[in-house]
Amino acid sequence: MEKTMKIVIACMAVLAALVIAQTAKFSLTEVQDCTTNSWQTEEPIWGTCQKAFTTTICDDEPTNKSCHDGTAYYPVACVTGTQIMQHSEDVCTPKAIQITQKSGDVTVEQGSIEFKEWGKCSYANDKSVIICDSRYDGNNDGICTSGESCVKFELTSSGIKRLLKNSEDSFKDDDPSFFLDKLDYEVTSQ
Numbered sequence: 161m162e163k164t165m166k167i168v169i170a171c172m173a174v175l176a177a178l179v180i181a182q183t184a185k186f187s188l189t190e191v192q193d194c195t196t197n198s199w200q201t202e203e204p205i206w207g208t209c210q211k212a213f214t215t216t217i218c219d220d221e222p223t224n225k226s227c228h229d230g231t232a233y234y235p236v237a238c239v240t241g242t243q244i245m246q247h248s249e250d251v252c253t254p255k256a257i258q259i260t261q262k263s264g265d266v267t268v269e270q271g272s273i274e275f276k277e278w279g280k281c282s283y284a285n286d287k288s289v290i291i292c293d294s295r296y297d298g299n300n301d302g303i304c305t306s307g308e309s310c311v312k313f314e315l316t317s318s319g320i321k322r323l324l325k326n327s328e329d330s331f332k333d334d335d336p337s338f339f340l341d342k343l344d345y346e347v348t349s350q
Contacts, residue, residue, distance in 0.1 A: 185261070185262050185263075186259055186260065186261050186262075186287070186288070186315045187259075187260045187262070188257055188258070188259055188283070188287055188290075189257070189258040189260075190254050190256075190257055190258075191254070191255055191256040191257070191258055191272070192252040192253060192254050192255060193252065193253050193255045193276065194250050194251065194252040194253075195250070195251055196248050196249070196250055196251075197248065197249050197250075197251055198246065198247065198248045199247050199248075200244050200245065200246055200247070201244075201245050201247065202242050202243070202244055202245075203242065203243055203244075203245045204239040204241075204242055205239065205240050205241040205242060205243055206237055206238070206239060206240070207237075207238060207239075207240035208235045208236070208237060208238070209235070209236055209237075209238035209240070210233040210234070210235060210236075211233065211234055211235075211236045212231050212232070212233055213231070213232055213233075213234070214229055214230070214231060214232075215229070215230060215231070215232045216228070216229060216230070217229070217230035217232075253276070254275075254276070254280070254281070255274065255275070255276035256272045256273060256274045256275060256276065257272060257273045257275070257281060257290060258270070258271075258272045259271050259272065259273070259315070259320065259345070261315075261319075261320075267349075269347060269349070270347070270348050270349045271320070271345050271346055271347040271348050272345070272346060272348060273290065273292070273313065273343065273344070273345050273346075274346070275292050275343060278292060278294060278295065278340075278341070278343045279292050279293050279294040279295040279296070279298060279300050279302075279343075280292065280293055280295070280300050280301060280302040281293075281302055282302030282303060287315075288314070288315045288316075289312060289313070289314055289315070290312070290313040290315070291303070291304050291310060291311075291312050291313075292310060292311045292312075292313075292343050293308055293310050294308060294309040294310065294340055296309065296340055297309050297326075297340070298310065304325060306329070307326075307327065308325075308326070309324075309325070309326045309338055309339075309340050310324070310325045310326075310331075311323070311324060311325075311342065311343040312324075312325065312331045313345055320345050322342075322343075322344060322345060324338045324342065325338070326338040326339075
């Protein structure tokens with residue numbers, strides 16, 4: 161009876177772990193480094209100026225016997241001066257992906273992939289796959305092509321799995337030709 165109870169309890173624990181794993185959801189947040197670039201430009205100040213033109217002016221219309229040349233004026237848009245304008249722009253560069261794994265309302269695990277110094281990462285399969293493309297022997301576009309060192313993170317119900325690819329055609333648990341530092345998922349809290 162005692163042995164049967166232990167087996168039942170062990171089975172229930174495994175079943176509970178499977179239920180948690182099957183209902184686990186991941187939320188991803190991209191973390192960025194942002195800096196503000198500031199600069200000045202000299203901009204024109206627009207106003208209205210009077211443009212002169214020579215015309216014939218007659219003082220005795222409609223006979224027009226006393227006509228003479230005169231000056232008339234009409235308004236035109238013109239630059240009346242300059243002013244210094246301040247400009248700024250936020251430039252942001254992705255540096256990490258924070259991953260929160262939840263089961264229902266309970267946070268199971270939090271962690272991050274710090275990729276700023278390694279290369280660019282992109283998402284695939286409705287954000288259940290993260291692929292990072294090395295800046296050292298790749299083109300750093302977040303898309304893994306043949307001959308580039310890449311790290312793939314699969315977000316599955318059993319956790320986060322890291323796979324590597326360099327000279328191989330597919331991702332593997334370990335690629336002997338992968339010589340760079342291996343980008344990793346680091347758990348920050350459980």
